[in-house]
Amino acid sequence: MSISERIETAITAALRRHQGKSAPPRLGAALYYACTPGGARIRPTILTSVALACGDDQPRLTDAAAASLEIMHCASLVHDDLPAFDDADLRRGKASVHRAFSEPLAVLAGDSLIIAAFEGLIRAAEIDPVRAIQLMAILSERSGMPNGICAGQGWESEEKIDLSAYHRAKTGALFIAATQMGAAAAGQDPEPWEELGARIGEAFQVADDLRDVLLDEEELGKPTGQDDRLGRPSAVSELGVEGASARLDAILAGAIASIPSCPGEAMLAEMVNRTAAKLAPRVKTDRPNS
């Protein structure tokens, strides 16, 4: 099975038990809607790639970890799209969850998905309890407070933003979770994998800033110009399009250099480049550089 097939199979399996006959059907449908069809599935792809590079001796555990990470990510998207935050009508080219269902169901879908993310790892404890607990510890650390994506989003409600803590938590956290959970799922020490995740997260942030400026709404599958409209800090507003592109290249080089020594080192370097190519739009210099 390809990495992508493994991920889709694992996500579908994780969501299946939420569609039972005792479940409220609309909320069950909202959970499924929020997670499928997916975007690029970048985080679970990184996770699975790192696990493979480390030997992937417990593939069922890797798959459970990949599904949990992506489900947590989808939960954050559902809540970020709410009227109180981005008030986004579109996500991944279709109506956001609160538009397609309702605001109450979007709040509950996010909550249920956060819990489902942990549940998948709790069930995976029967495969290997020690690794499962380690995976849960990484996931909670990088999702909640004080260092996870909730903290990252929380910085947007502060008058004085700690920009480095903001970016590390808001975008970096789930990429760090991806590399560290991949290593942990394969029985390796997750600690040396933090830097790779952090650098991929930085690259993603810069690529996202570029996409926000360079792509149109149809290509992006969600509204463009959001950073500018919401006054959010952006690499493009700081460095311009070409400066941001150069920075992206430098970060990617650093990411590749940071890959810990392991059997799949070369494969991982290629994965980083492939991911970057998928994410970063080609710079069209005839577009306005704003």
Add this chain to the structure above:
Amino acid sequence: MSISERIETAITAALRRHQGKSAPPRLGAALYYACTPGGARIRPTILTSVALACGDDQPRLTDAAAASLEIMHCASLVHDDLPAFDDADLRRGKASVHRAFSEPLAVLAGDSLIIAAFEGLIRAAEIDPVRAIQLMAILSERSGMPNGICAGQGWESEEKIDLSAYHRAKTGALFIAATQMGAAAAGQDPEPWEELGARIGEAFQVADDLRDVLLDEEELGKPTGQDDRLGRPSAVSELGVEGASARLDAILAGAIASIPSCPGEAMLAEMVNRTAAKLAPRVKTDRPNS
């Protein structure tokens, strides 16, 4: 230390690490605000009482479980109060989280507290990994979909409500979690403890319906008449005040009869009666029976 001191100490300890210097301070404050000062702390009190009745041989694990359960409950209150649900200005006699902070911070506080609830048990795995995993499994089962409090709240968005699934999930779930987690924390099989939790949950639901009709806003610490206003099913609208009071007594008798045989059986029966006395308002028959 009394049960109540144990619970407060454990909750404060669980929240302390969310106030670190890398955390966005307002969100950190919102988490603390959402959990303290507490209400009656009924769920963790039941959990700790059951653990004590079963020997409580790992009190640190019991305390972590009690804190996690209460934190999950507080998370659900923060989200239930949001404008998209009850739009409540008051909770526990002070402004609800979205009124005191903001709607974005209330959404994030709820999310962060759900994650913190799991985090507390993940950290407790160092005390006893097998029991900690069992505790997490109970907590996730009774919080998420398809049988937990998210599912219960989700039923309110359905055109056709499965009333029994609705009550079991909306109110019963965290009481079942309380009795089962108490047993699991003390190393006992949680399964026989489900019925006690379910019956306490039913009693709580009827008592809550009575309070909604019989108390005024100041006594209740939140708006009254909510069930009627929101068209929610209620034991009082179904049976009248006296009928609902009689039903409450019958449920409590059943709860006490269902207590599994254990060293602390008599103490637990007393706890059930004490909890009921705290919850159920005295019926004043000169009040309108509506």
